[in-house]
Amino acid sequence: MEELISQFKDLIDQDLQNMSKENQIEFYQKSINDLDVLMDNKNIDLDIYEQLLEVKKTLLSKIYILKE
Amino acid sequence: MKKNSHITPNSDTKNYLRANQKQNFQSQRHNEQRELVYVAPDACILIDIEKMKTSRISKAVPEYMHSLNLLLRLSKARIGDRFANGSVVMMLMPATQEELSNYHGKYHEVIEKILNKHVLIAEIDEHYHSQFQQLENTLVKAYRDRGLFSPNQTMDAKLVAEASIFNIPVISRDNHIVGKENDKIGKIREVNESILGTYQHQAFPIKIKTFVSRVLKNNPSPAPDNFVYLSKNTQKTLKQMNNGKVKIGFHDYKNRV
Numbered sequence: 055m056e057e058l059i060s061q062f063k064d065l066i067d068q069d070l071q072n073m074s075k076e077n078q079i080e081f082y083q084k085s086i087n088d089l090d091v092l093m094d095n096k097n098i099d100l101d102i103y104e105q106l107l108e109v110k111k112t113l114l115s116k117i118y119i120l121k122e
Numbered sequence: 123m124k125k126n127s128h129i130t131p132n133s134d135t136k137n138y139l140r141a142n143q144k145q146n147f148q149s150q151r152h153n154e155q156r157e158l159v160y161v162a163p164d165a166c167i168l169i170d171i172e173k174m175k176t177s178r179i180s181k182a183v184p185e186y187m188h189s190l191n192l193l194l195r196l197s198k199a200r201i202g203d204r205f206a207n208g209s210v211v212m213m214l215m216p217a218t219q220e221e222l223s224n225y226h227g228k229y230h231e232v233i234e235k236i237l238n239k240h241v242l243i244a245e246i247d248e249h250y251h252s253q254f255q256q257l258e259n260t261l262v263k264a265y266r267d268r269g270l271f272s273p274n275q276t277m278d279a280k281l282v283a284e285a286s287i288f289n290i291p292v293i294s295r296d297n298h299i300v301g302k303e304n305d306k307i308g309k310i311r312e313v314n315e316s317i318l319g320t321y322q323h324q325a326f327p328i329k330i331k332t333f334v335s336r337v338l339k340n341n342p343s344p345a346p347d348n349f350v351y352l353s354k355n356t357q358k359t360l361k362q363m364n365n366g367k368v369k370i371g372f373h374d375y376k377n378r379v
Contacts, residue, residue: 066274090224096231100173103232107165111221115276122263 055102062089062109066116075120082113082120089113158198158364159343161333162215162285163241164278164294165222165233167193172236186295189331193293196337197240198363205242205363210337213244213290217280242360244288245353254351257317258283264313270306271298282327286314289347292327300327321347 065085070078089110093103167190174190198208205211214222214237222237223229229237237243246254261283265271271279278299285292294300307326314324325344336343349357 087225090230093230093232094224094228098232100169100176100232103230104166104169107169107221111165111277112274114220115274118262118276118280119273122259 058092059102059105059109062106066109066112079117079120082117086110086113086117158209158211159337160211160213160288160290160346162218162244162281162288162290162292163193163212164281164292164296164299165218166295167293167330168218168222168233168236168241170295171240172233175236185331189334192334192338193330194240196334198242200239205359211360211363212241213288214241215244215281215284215292216246217277217284219243221277242356242363244284245356246351247353250351254287257287260317261286261313264317265310268309268313269304270309270313282310285325285327286310286318287348287351289318289321289325289344291325291333291344293330293333294327295330300329321345 089106093106196210197212198205222233262279265279323344
């Protein structure tokens with residue numbers, strides 16, 4: 055799980071500038087959907103949930119900036 | 123042998139426990155006497171409350187735990203289909219709703235319990251959705267231009283913007299939301315005044331300890347505004363909480379956007 059969280063965190067710094075805005079938005083949205091699958095687990099540890107939430111917030115922020 | 127017989131509370135612990143008992147009693151008395159106070163918790167506060175209830179939060183931060191506990195005691199709780207007790211209404215802003223729910227709008231199961239029990243979801247009326255969003259976007263951009271939030275902190279900027287529109291304080295433990303460095307509050311005040319107008323008592327992001335302390339001391343709280351942006355259901359619940367007395371103000375910001 056730690057490795058999975060680390061992979062999600064790496065998404066934040068990933069350089070997507072060679073992608074169009076629409077493709078970037080699609081990429082981040084898909085990542086958020088994947089995060090939600092993990093966060094939807096009723097048995098998830100709250101510390102892990104919190105870490106995933108921080109990643110989700112950053113990805114949501116990126117989408118809002120791209121849509122401006 | 124008695125359980126925990128090796129633990130002998132020292133005088134500091136005893137004093138701390140006495141202070142806690144006093145504040146717990148105060149919170150009970152307070153709930154009986156006061157007008158409602160509104161607050162917008164960020165997601166981490168709600169997660170910490172859930173951790174505290176399941177004894178997961180670190181006991182290394184007793185003061186913070188105590189503030190969480192008091193907030194919970196002071197907050198209205200859902201009993202059946204109505205909210206009862208408490209003098210604090212925790213309102214979940216749209217930004218936090220988005221963080222804590224999935225693509226279908228369903229809240230994550232691990233946080234659903236606390237939301238169902240203690241939190242009022244601030245639904246935006248469809249009719250005003252576009253206007254609300256425009257106003258929010260204007261605020262978020264202005265906060266960013268003033269260096270208050272980085273692009274990656276846009277969700278936090280949205281939370282502060284939404285709560286500012288309703289003139290209710292945000293509570294958080296994140297320094298970039300509630301920290302006092304770089305005259306953050308002064309800059310938020312300037313942005314809010316230029317876009318929302320001047321309030322007699324403007325709401326700002328604050329730490330949970332500060333919020334709880336103000337509530338217990340019966341300090342005057344900001345008067346909420348623009349509840350007319352809320353859905354009929356949400357407004358109905360608010361009126362029921364206020365015994366029909368909630369005041370809903372509406373300002374037309376079309377010229378400002």
